[in-house]
Amino acid sequence: MVPLTPTTLGAAALASGPPALPTATDAVSRDTLYGVIGAVAQGPELGRVLPAIVDLLTEATACHACFVYLIDGDRLVMRAASSVYADSVDSVSFGVDEGISGWVVRHDEPVFLRDNALSDPRNIHVGELEEDRFQSMVAVPLRGRERTVIGVIVLHTQAPREFGQEVRDLLMHVASLVAGAIENARLYERERERARLTADLASLVQKMAAVTERSELWRVACDGALALLGADRCRLLLVTGSGGAQRVVARSGVEPQGSADAPPIDAPARGRLATQLSAGDAQLGVLSVEREAPFGQAESDVMGTISGQLAVALRTLDLIERLTEENLVRDLFEAIADGRADRLAGRARSARVNPDRPYVVAALEPLVPGSSWDRAEHVEARVRRAAPGALCDLGTERLRVLLPVSTGGGSVADELVRIDAELERIAREERAAAGRSSLQPRLAADPASLAEAIGAVRIARALSPEGGARAWDALGAYRYLAGVGPELEPDARHGRAVALLWTYDARRGSELIQTLERYLADRRIVPTARALFIHPNTLRQRLERVEQLTGLVIADEDPLSLELAIKLHRLRAPERGAQ
DSSP states (O other): OOOOOOOTTHHHHHHTOSOOOOOTTOHHHHHHHHHHHHHHHTOSOHHHHHHHHHHHHHHHHTOSEEEEEEEETTEEEEEEEOGGGGGGTTTOEEETTSHHHHHHHHHTOOEEEOSOGGGSTTOOOOGGGTGGGOOEEEEEEEEOTTSOEEEEEEEEESSOOOOOHHHHHHHHHHHHHHHHHHHHHHHHHHHHHHHHHHHHHHHHHHHHHHOOSHHHHHHHHHHHHHHHTTOSEEEEEEEOSGGGOEEEEEEEEOOOTTOTTSOOOOBGGGTEEEEEEEETTEEEEEEEEEOSSOOOHHHHHHHHHHHHHHHHHHHHHHHHHHHHHHHHHHHHHHHHHHTOHHHHHHHHHHTTOOTTSOEEEEEEEESSTTOOOTTHHHHHHHHHHHSTTOEEEEOSSOEEEEEEOOOTTSOHHHHHHHHHHHHHHHHHHTTEEEEEOOOBSSOOSOTHHHHHHHHHHHHHHHHOTTOEEEEGGGOGGGGGTTTOOTTOOOOHHHHHHHHHHHHHHHHHOOOHHHHHHHHHHHOSHHHHHHHHTSOHHHHHHHHHHHHHHHOOOGGGSOHHHHHHHHHHHHHTHHHHTOO
16 A cells, blocks of 8 residues: 655645636636635525535536535534535534544645545544545645634545646635635624524513512523523522522423532533622522533623523512511511510411411620611621521611521420520621520510510620620529619619729739629639639638728628629620720
């Protein structure tokens, strides 16, 4: 077998551009070129241009078959063929690293094989094209405007044939015209596709804006993105609960085996698009689509628009639902506060609350009473995420929350511990005071739970000046002081003594008040010393110092009166602006 290579027409001739036009005497070439120009002028659709050119070349060169391959990614795909092989269009393809056509693409040089084309080592056999019938072969590169190869024109003859210079010149001219037509057609197709996407996108946006149900909005968005982008599948993931966890709330199309719960990946070149749903600084979730073919920039832009409109629609529904819920919840709280049992049941049903479940009431306020609370809405959002199902009423002074106690298979005590931990974390991080009522076995028109929550807030503010939470049933003696006003005053002598010790501790960094308060609760040296993690002798020294500073004799004092003075002073410290 004799190795075959490109002829001397090769790279040098192509690098210098197409040769001079055929002379007037070459009527066949001239008529063929006119025919190609006429075919190109018919319009930008490749489906009309390429078959016409294939027919012209087949007739002009007396070949038995003509094929046009175009590059699609890393493959050459047949886009036009002589009528006898029309069924192979769009179905025959191979890599750009395969066959003689791939060699032409990689080397940007034509190939002319006079005979025995199948024996060329670069060739690959394609059974559908009956290549074993062909002896001669021509493959010419199609160059785009930037001189990059975008495809190949291939001619076959059954008998051996020496392609003359006139055929070679003709093919180079035709290749130049066809390449320009292909690029124009692709530009036209891109613009037409962009116009279609824009029109369909506008229709989808209108549909999304008209939806009033959340689940219906999810479905419309997924189905619309699937159809608009020609995807195989679409998934919508939304942030639910605390911690930013996402779950699939809607999907369209067919999920491949084992990938239904796989996280979305943004890789347009591999046929995957994933865009964030954002509203301001809040991340609402992810919308993703997948298909076999890669996505272009126009489709990425459309996907971004769909996600943006979906985020707006979700926020709008949130706002509508929130305004509706706010009115219902406010009416519910007012029914509880006013003791209106006749209104409570109806308000509970409207707010989708089961009145037979146990619940607690929580309240959150700014650390400084009566001050503006810039982060009130942010605090409310955190409470909603931490306690799904909570009903929130954000007023001018405080946030009131009705929390159904759901055990989820555990105990009520465990759920209360969880609620208290969440309230403590939110209050501490947001520099707020939070309080929780005692457990109510069922929803009742009893204002006691509201009073307990507000009272616990006052104690939390006094005991945790940097922010914190307290539960009503864990306040101890402070429960009896939560609702007292300025009219209640401690014993004057005890009040002066406590104020002096408070000032002394603030200046010296000592802990005399804390020590005295603990001792009055225990009334014994050893248990108090253990509770304070100090030696009993250290405790005795501190108590002696208290007596020296105040003139009190602790053993002779009324312990309840003295302890009351300490707790009242501590309770009113935030109101005085002192610690």
